[in-house]
Amino acid sequence: xxxxxxxxxxxxxxxxxxxxxxFLVWRKLAIPxxxxxLADPMIYLxxxxxxxxxxxxxxGGVSYIVFLASGTVCSSxxxxxxxxxxxxxxxxxxxxxxxxxxxxxxxxxxxxxxxxWLWAAAKATLSGVAILIVITALGxxxxxxxxxxxxxxxxxxxTFAALGLIVTALARSFDFFMYYFTLFVTxxxxxxxxxxxxxxxxxxxxAVAGALPLAHAIHIIRPLLLGTWPADIGLHxxxxxxxxxxxxxxxxxxxxxxxxx
Amino acid sequence: MAPLEVAGLRKSYAGHEVVAGISFTLARGECYGLxxxxxxxxxxxxxxCLGLTAPDAGTIHLVGEPVPARAREARGSVxxxxxxxxxxxxxxxxxxxxxxxxxxxxxxxxxxxxxxALLEFAGLTGKENARLTMLSGGMKRRLTxxxxxxxxxxLLMLDEPTTGLDPQARHLIWERLKQLLQxxxxxxxxxxxxDEAERLCNRLAILDEGRIVATGSPRQLIAEHIEPQxxxxxxxxxxxxxxxNARNFVKRIEISGETAFCYVEEQNLAPxxxxxxxxxxxxxxxxxxxxxxxxxxxxxxxxxx
Numbered sequence: 001x002x003x004x005x006x007x008x009x010x011x012x013x014x015x016x017x018x019x020x021x022x023f024l025v026w027r028k029l030a031i032p033x034x035x036x037x038l039a040d041p042m043i044y045l046x047x048x049x050x051x052x053x054x055x056x057x058x059x060g061g062v063s064y065i066v067f068l069a070s071g072t073v074c075s076s077x078x079x080x081x082x083x084x085x086x087x088x089x090x091x092x093x094x095x096x097x098x099x100x101x102x103x104x105x106x107x108x109x110x111x112x113x114x115x116x117w118l119w120a121a122a123k124a125t126l127s128g129v130a131i132l133i134v135i136t137a138l139g140x141x142x143x144x145x146x147x148x149x150x151x152x153x154x155x156x157x158x159t160f161a162a163l164g165l166i167v168t169a170l171a172r173s174f175d176f177f178m179y180y181f182t183l184f185v186t187x188x189x190x191x192x193x194x195x196x197x198x199x200x201x202x203x204x205x206x207a208v209a210g211a212l213p214l215a216h217a218i219h220i221i222r223p224l225l226l227g228t229w230p231a232d233i234g235l236h237x238x239x240x241x242x243x244x245x246x247x248x249x250x251x252x253x254x255x256x257x258x259x260x261x
Numbered sequence: 262m263a264p265l266e267v268a269g270l271r272k273s274y275a276g277h278e279v280v281a282g283i284s285f286t287l288a289r290g291e292c293y294g295l296x297x298x299x300x301x302x303x304x305x306x307x308x309x310c311l312g313l314t315a316p317d318a319g320t321i322h323l324v325g326e327p328v329p330a331r332a333r334e335a336r337g338s339v340x341x342x343x344x345x346x347x348x349x350x351x352x353x354x355x356x357x358x359x360x361x362x363x364x365x366x367x368x369x370x371x372x373x374x375x376x377x378a379l380l381e382f383a384g385l386t387g388k389e390n391a392r393l394t395m396l397s398g399g400m401k402r403r404l405t406x407x408x409x410x411x412x413x414x415x416l417l418m419l420d421e422p423t424t425g426l427d428p429q430a431r432h433l434i435w436e437r438l439k440q441l442l443q444x445x446x447x448x449x450x451x452x453x454x455x456d457e458a459e460r461l462c463n464r465l466a467i468l469d470e471g472r473i474v475a476t477g478s479p480r481q482l483i484a485e486h487i488e489p490q491x492x493x494x495x496x497x498x499x500x501x502x503x504x505x506n507a508r509n510f511v512k513r514i515e516i517s518g519e520t521a522f523c524y525v526e527e528q529n530l531a532p533x534x535x536x537x538x539x540x541x542x543x544x545x546x547x548x549x550x551x552x553x554x555x556x557x558x559x560x561x562x563x564x565x566x
Binding site for chain 1: 365
């Protein structure tokens with residue numbers, strides 16, 4: 001039992017039981033869930049990629065739809081992680097009281113949150129990889145380097161799942177999540193290089209947008225899918241790793257304060 | 262080793278002391294009740310005992326383990342029925358038990374082997390594959406009880422286990438809890454139902470404002486704290502009549518609205534009843550004193566919301 005609300009996260013294999021609980025629920029609705037997660041990004045990709053892309057010369061050295069495809073992998077991963085860590089986790093914590101039930105068993109809150117975190121990241125990975133498979137089948141991916149994106153997609157999932165868990169720890173109701181999407185997720189989708197190279201932005205805005213986690217994700221994923229080694233890959237991976245673990249620690253402290261005080 | 266040992270427990274929230282120095286020890290195989298009005302500190306006491314919140318002062322030993330230091334390990338030998346059902350609505354009846362078993366480190370095969378017996382105990386045989394939405398409130402409560410037994414615990418902690426149930430469902434739960442006591446399990450129960458406490462508890466503690474105000478067996482508490490007979494007198498004129506006329510026979514009169522509760526020693530019962538017989542306008546109910554009378558005497562009649 002973790003007495004100190006601010007102590008470092010503890011990790012144990014007990015988190016697997018929580019992960020498996022979520023997996024068992026997901027398995028019952030797996031096919032609609034995967035299709036649902038694919039539909040929205042695919043509509044954006046085809047609509048903007050072909051519709052808008054037809055008006056554009058090459059973007060970033062490739063056709064617009066190829067450029068957009070790599071951004072879509074990142075934004076979909078972010079969205080899937082965010083939804084799971086916000087709505088689904090909040091429902092389990094606050095509405096269904098699933099976490100309370102688990103805490104009556106020999107698991108600590110650290111185990112529950114770690115299980116939720118890894119689950120949201122895993123589900124986000126599935127979303128990102130599903131897009132990856134579709135765009136590969138469509139010929140938008142040109143290099144075996146693309147395989148390296150899979151662990152990166154998982155890391156992107158960890159980052160946004162952890163950020164989402166912070167918001168969940170603070171939320172009083174589902175309405176609260178609108179702020180997070182309006183003030184954080186949507187701006188990132190529009191500013192961090194999903195739809196156009198981030199260099200198009202004015203310098204000041206570029207500096208801000210470039211520091212956001214989605215920009216780091218895109219800086220790694222896009223070159224790998226286009227077959228080139230990402231510049232400053234260590235910096236971007238490091239930024240995601242630090243954000244992921246720092247955000248998870250903050251989320252854990254806030255959740256301990258909320259549930260164990 | 263006592264299943265649960267609590268000494269000098271204190272817990273405050275925002276400057277308000279919810280638990281203000283509680284001590285009690287459970288004996289193996291007994292049912293111990295924590296009785297109290299809303300806000301008396303029952304649920305907070307349970308949360309502290311399970312290590313779900315850190316006490317401000319005091320020591321707790323749960324199944325021999327110090328809490329909160331080793332609460333997680335201790336919970337492995339404890340079953341909990343929470344005040345509000347938190348069964349998993351995404352799962353069937355059997356899946357609820359299977360998944361809960363995993364939290365205790367039980368293999369699916371081990372839990373699956375126990376499921377038929379657990380469901381039979383809970384009166385849910387044949388409901389393995391039922392969805393949670395198909396269960397009544399009483400069935401859900403029984404499933405929660407079965408879930409609390411999935412790890413074959415030595416100690417069961419039940420937080421108001423029959424609140425919100427109809428009489429049939431309550432009696433079934435009581436009967437099952439008695440069976441568990443016969444099997445040698447120890448039970449810690451919180452309730453504000455006096456009949457529940459009287460039926461089930463070997464010993465109980467009455468809590469009020471975070472303190473234990475009385476302890477003992479239900480019979481002891483009645484004998485020590487209250488006159489043995491109660492005559493309830495109803496009617497618009499009852500309070501005034503009781504005060505003016507019943508005084509000579511009655512040790513204590515409590516007025517609540519248009520009812521006078523007269524607490525009477527054995528030798529004064531017959532004279533009082535004879536006196537009331539002369540006033541047909543008054544409606545009279547005579548009964549032996551019960552735990553509720555003790556409870557109301559010790560914790561007062563005002564609402565506790």
